[in-house]
Amino acid sequence: MFRRREPVPFAFLAEADKFRSNVTPPPRARASLGQMAGRWLLGLTIVAGLGGSLVIGMPAVSQNHAPAQTQQSQASEGH
Numbered sequence: 017m018f019r020r021r022e023p024v025p026f027a028f029l030a031e032a033d034k035f036r037s038n039v040t041p042p043p044r045a046r047a048s049l050g051q052m053a054g055r056w057l058l059g060l061t062i063v064a065g066l067g068g069s070l071v072i073g074m075p076a077v078s079q080n081h082a083p084a085q086t087q088q089s090q091a092s093e094g095h
Contacts, residue, residue, distance in 0.1 A: 047055075
């Protein structure tokens with residue numbers, strides 16, 4: 017690390033750049049089999065929901081190129 021050129025009023029501030037803790041954090045606890053299965057199930061549910069909404073929503077956003085047929089009601093046919 018580089019040294020500071022400006023004077024620092026407190027010595028511990030000058031040494032804060034190179035301070036390293038000798039205390040290591042505890043290791044992370046491993047997820048149990050049930051937790052891992054729950055995470056996978058949640059992920060698959062979210063992906064299936066997004067895929068299903070895409071499949072169901074596609075007809076609504078697609079443009080119909082077939083011309084719309086006009087239907088006349090039976091009441092208008094009698095006149």
